[in-house]
Amino acid sequence: MDDEILKLLRESPSAFLSGEEVSRRLKVSRTAVWKRMKRLRTLGYEIEASTRSGYRLIRSPDLLLPSEIKPLLKTKWIGKTVHHFHVLDSTNSKAYQLALNGADEGEVVISESQGKGKGRLGRQWFSPPYLNLYLSVILRPKMSPHQASLITLMAAVATADAIQKFSGLLPLIKWPNDILLGGRKIAGLLNEIHSETDRIHFVILGIGMNLNMDEKMFPEEIRTVATSLKIEMGRMISRKAFLQALLQELEKWYTIFMRQGGAVILKAWRDRAQIKGRGVKVTSFGETLVGRAIDVDSDGALILQTEGGERRRVVAGDIVYKK
Ligand code: BTN
DSSP states (O other), X not given: OHHHHHHHHHHSTTSOBOHHHHHHHHTOOHHHHHHHHHHHHHTTOEEEEETTTEEEEEEOOSOOOHHHHGGGOOOSSTTSSEEEESOBSOHHHHHHHHXXXXXXXXXXXXXXXXXXXXXXXXXBOOOOTTTSEEEEEEXXXXXXXXXXXXXXXXXXXHHHHHHHHXXXXXXXXXXXXXXXXXXEEXXXXXXXXXXXXXXXXXXXXXXXXXXXXXXXXXXXXXXXXXXOHHHHHTSOOOHHXXXXXXXHHHHHHHHHHHHHOHHXXXXXXXXXXXXXXXXXXXXXXXXXXXXEEEEEOTTSOEEEEETTSOEEEEOSOEEEEEO
16 A cells, blocks of 8 residues: 555656545545555655645655665566565565465565564574665576575675675675675575475575664674675665666576576686685584685585595585685
C-alpha cells in the first residue's frame, strides 16, 4: 500500500492529489489514506497536505521500496520483482520460502533491517535499520549442485566490481567470499541452495553490504575488522544508487557465467583475491592449519601447502593472512 500511494503521488510530481482521488483509486477509505500519509511521514517522506487541494510529495528518503528502486534499475530481469520489508528475520529465509512457492528467477527480497541476519558458519549478520543493504536474489541456474559454489564466486566478483565502479576504490576478495576494502570487511555473502542429486532447483544469493555505518555503530567485537562505504568514501552513500550498481553487476556476471562457463569466473575471482602464494592461517571445523595458499579449486575449495609439507583442501572456514 505504501508503494501504491507513492506511485500515485509521483504520477503528478508538482500537483496536489486529492484525498478523495487516492481513496477512489486505491479503493480504501479517506481515513485509511490519511493514516498512510502519516505513516509515510514517519518513514521520512515529506508530504505537503492541504485541506482544500490534497497531498503533494515534496521529498523522498533513501528507502528501498520498489517504487524508489525501479526507475533507477538498468537490469533486464534481476529486480523486476522486488519484495520489500521494513523488518525480516532474514532475507535469505524469506527468499527461500518464496522460491519454494515458485518465485521466478531474478526476484529480489530486500529488508531495511534483519532480526536474525544469517552469516557464514552459524554467525549473525549485524543488520541495523535504514543504513545498509540486506538482500537476497533468487536464481534458478540449470546446472548440477557441484557447480553451485561457482555461483558464490561469481557473486563475490560482481559485488567487488560494483564497489569499484561505484567508488573508484579497489576491493579485494578474501576466501571464501568476504569483500574487503582497506583490509576490512565491507560485505559478506551467504548462498543457500535447494537441489536434488543432479539438478539445482534454486540458489538464494544473500548479500549484506555495509553502506552508511559509522565506526562507532559496529559492535565492539567487529569494530576493528569491519568498515562501510561511507567510512571509506567519507560521505553518505545513496543506498538506491548502490543497489542499482550491484544488481547490474550481478546480472552481467551471472549472464557471463551461464554463457561462457566457470573458467571466466574463476579467473576473475583469482584476479580479485590474489591469494596464490600467500601465507595463511586457516580455521576449519575446529582445526587450525598454517601454510601457504596454492590456489582455489574449481569448486571454490582452498588448496593449501601446510608448514609440515602436506597438501590440503579446505572447503569451509576462515582465513587470516600472515606476513
Ligand atoms: C558472512 O558471514 O560473511 C555472510 C553474511 C551474509 C549476510 C546477508 S544479509 C542478506 C542475506 N540474508 C541473510 O540472512 N544473510 C545474508
